[in-house]
Amino acid sequence: MSTDPKQVVILGGGFAGVSTARYLEKLLRAEQASITLINRENYWVYQPMLPEVISGSIGLTNVVSPIRRLCPRTNLIMREVEDIDLKKQILTVSPGFRPRQLQLRYDHLVIALGNITDFHGMPGMIENAMPFRTLADAMVLRNHVIHVLEEADVEEDPKLRRQLLTFVVGGGGFSGVEVMAELNDFVRSVKRNYLRLRNEPHRCVVVQAGDRILPEMSETLALFAQRILRKRGVEIILNDRLKAATSERAILQSGTEIPCKTLISTVPSALPPVVQKLDCPKEGGKLLVNTGLELKDYEGNVWALGDCASIKTVAGTKVPPTAQHAIREATTAAINIAAAVRGGKRAEFGFEGLGTLGSLGHGAAVAQIFGVRVSGLLAWFLWRCIYLMKMPGLNRKVRIVTDWLLHLLFPPELAQTKVAFESGIRNQHFEPGDIIFQQGDLGDTMYVIEDGECEVFREQKGEQELLATLGPREYFGEMALLSDRTRNATIRAHTAMDILIIPKADFNKLRQSVPAFGHVFTELATRRAVAGSPQSFAEPGTLGGYPIPIPTPESELGPMPGSPPATRAKR
Numbered sequence: 001m002s003t004d005p006k007q008v009v010i011l012g013g014g015f016a017g018v019s020t021a022r023y024l025e026k027l028l029r030a031e032q033a034s035i036t037l038i039n040r041e042n043y044w045v046y047q048p049m050l051p052e053v054i055s056g057s058i059g060l061t062n063v064v065s066p067i068r069r070l071c072p073r074t075n076l077i078m079r080e081v082e083d084i085d086l087k088k089q090i091l092t093v094s095p096g097f098r099p100r101q102l103q104l105r106y107d108h109l110v111i112a113l114g115n116i117t118d119f120h121g122m123p124g125m126i127e128n129a130m131p132f133r134t135l136a137d138a139m140v141l142r143n144h145v146i147h148v149l150e151e152a153d154v155e156e157d158p159k160l161r162r163q164l165l166t167f168v169v170g171g172g173g174f175s176g177v178e179v180m181a182e183l184n185d186f187v188r189s190v191k192r193n194y195l196r197l198r199n200e201p202h203r204c205v206v207v208q209a210g211d212r213i214l215p216e217m218s219e220t221l222a223l224f225a226q227r228i229l230r231k232r233g234v235e236i237i238l239n240d241r242l243k244a245a246t247s248e249r250a251i252l253q254s255g256t257e258i259p260c261k262t263l264i265s266t267v268p269s270a271l272p273p274v275v276q277k278l279d280c281p282k283e284g285g286k287l288l289v290n291t292g293l294e295l296k297d298y299e300g301n302v303w304a305l306g307d308c309a310s311i312k313t314v315a316g317t318k319v320p321p322t323a324q325h326a327i328r329e330a331t332t333a334a335i336n337i338a339a340a341v342r343g344g345k346r347a348e349f350g351f352e353g354l355g356t357l358g359s360l361g362h363g364a365a366v367a368q369i370f371g372v373r374v375s376g377l378l379a380w381f382l383w384r385c386i387y388l389m390k391m392p393g394l395n396r397k398v399r400i401v402t403d404w405l406l407h408l409l410f411p412p413e414l415a416q417t418k419v420a421f422e423s424g425i426r427n428q429h430f431e432p433g434d435i436i437f438q439q440g441d442l443g444d445t446m447y448v449i450e451d452g453e454c455e456v457f458r459e460q461k462g463e464q465e466l467l468a469t470l471g472p473r474e475y476f477g478e479m480a481l482l483s484d485r486t487r488n489a490t491i492r493a494h495t496a497m498d499i500l501i502i503p504k505a506d507f508n509k510l511r512q513s514v515p516a517f518g519h520v521f522t523e524l525a526t527r528r529a530v531a532g533s534p535q536s537f538a539e540p541g542t543l544g545g546y547p548i549p550i551p552t553p554e555s556e557l558g559p560m561p562g563s564p565p566a567t568r569a570k571r
């Protein structure tokens with residue numbers, strides 16, 4: 001019999017994964033098992049405190065803890081898991097600096113990859129809604145909120161100012177409510193630092209599919225939470241859900257539209273793609289396990305826990321996706337893995353939960369512990385004490401308490417921590433009637449239509465002339481980039497549209513690095529400059545074998561090389 005240590009690999013460095021590694025370090029000696037943990041970050045995120053990053057009441061790096069310090073005997077691989085071959089017991093991990101994937105063999109596997117916010121089938125959500133799960137999400141949201149406040153302070157147009165000061169959260173569960181409570185507190189307290197926003201109202205809206213928020217709690221506490229949030233100015237829309245979004249507004253199932261520039265969504269959740277594609281039994285979209293947390297059909301070899309697993313306790317209760325359960329599941333899984341490695345007693349998952357706690361922002365919370373319901377300041381104090389106790393390591397505890405004390409004494413931190421410019425080729429969704437750009441706007445991007453149609457208008461002497469209707473694979477907006485002129489036409493979405501946006505910097509980089517790409521547009525610009533009449537727009541030309549229409553000299557329009565003939569309209 002081989003005496004080599006068994007290879008135990010844990011996928012995911014969240015509550016479930018890190019707790020499993022920590023407990024396995026206690027249960028197994030190095031000669032019995034080599035423990036490896038794969039996570040895309042080298043830190044573990046304390047998600048219950050993540051919303052406090054928005055208001056800055058906890059410093060960015062104080063809500064995370066380095067995995068190497070939490071699990072000193074575990075090998076950490078900070079990479080992306082790309083494939084899990086359950087039959088061959090092989091994992092494929094993304095390349096690092098060298099463009100080569102890594103393959104690892106395991107004897108025992110723990111799948112604890114959590115879940116993701118899935119915007120699939122919700123047009124425009126990927127481009128316009130922000131998820132809230134990771135440290136990066138919290139950082140992006142905080143910076144974005146400061147950005148819209150800065151913009152609102154200088155914006156003259158009252159409609160746009162109102163839009164900039166509207167914040168929408170989709171999902172009224174714990175995370176949605178906590179995010180909105182912190183965001184509202186933050187905006188309320190920093191508005192006084194903006195001379196023109198001091199007396200300007202802001203709008204915070206929570207959209208919840210059910211008939212009350214916090215479905216995880218008793219009705220009494222949920223109603224208390226609703227009252228507190230409404231008293232603090234938060235609007236709560238019940239029995240409705242987000243359906244779509246554009247860069248201008250959130251669109252709800254009921255048809256209600258909320259003009260806004262900040263949309264956060266904490267729902268719906270789905271398995272990470274690498275887990276989704278696993279060919280194994282699932283229940284309710286999650287990995288099906290037994291009470292020993294072993295994956296069905298792979299008992300004794302693969303365990304699944306945390307938010308990605310569908311778990312029932314020995315008493316048959318469905319286990320909710322919470323941190324307190326994930327930690328206990330880790331204990332059960334670790335005991336069973338240790339038993340599989342060196343023999344011994346096995347465990348079954350029987351934890352029924354101690355209670356639930358939810359923060360409603362400064363000085364208010366709701367709690368239900370051992371059946372006792374508490375709300376208000378006392379619950380808030382309990383919330384802070386309990387979550388602080390659960391934070392591993394004295395170092396982090398001291399930092400968090402210091403942050404909280406400073407937050408009580410001083411106003412919230414308002415400095416933006418900008419690490420990169422928001423740019424890059426990206427997708428955007430538009431709904432019928434949305435203006436993509438206006439005549440006279442500065443040209444900083446070009447657009448390629450992937451789906452849908454838009455109309456091109458030019459305003460002359462107070463009259464609007466419809467120049468054309470553009471369809472899939474056609475492009476527009478490049479002329480202003482080539483000539484540094486302002487837009488000479490207005491483009492409006494005719495149907496729902498998906499568009500690829502190429503910012504000026506990327507457009508120029510592509511022109512320089514891929515000469516053929518540059519030639520297409522330079523040659524076209526020359527043609528347009530000599531073409532002359534508006535009629536020329538209706539006559540496709542050819543460039544490099546591709547049909548290309550010859551638009552008006554200053555037109556912003558043209559099809560992508562290889563596109564089908566354009567839909568044309570002229571009024």
Ligand SMILES: Cc1cc2nc3c(=O)[nH]c(=O)nc-3n(C[C@H](O)[C@H](O)[C@H](O)COP(=O)(O)OP(=O)(O)OC[C@H]3O[C@@H](n4cnc5c(N)ncnc54)[C@H](O)[C@@H]3O)c2cc1C
Pocket residue numbers: 011012013014015016017038039040041047048049050051079080081082112113114115132133174175178272274305306307308321322323324325326357358
């Ligand atoms: C804002 C917010 C507030 C919350 N508040 C509470 C609360 O107050 N109380 C409570 O009990 N619960 C709370 N929860 C829920 C709780 O945090 C989760 O139930 C818990 O984190 C689940 O742990 P997990 O280990 O299953 O998943 P996660 O903690 O999500 O960990 C999954 C890990 O896997 C990594 N990963 C995923 N895919 C890959 C891949 N392909 N390759 C490499 N790594 C990958 C992720 O980066 C992540 O580190 C909250 C959640 C959120 C988002």
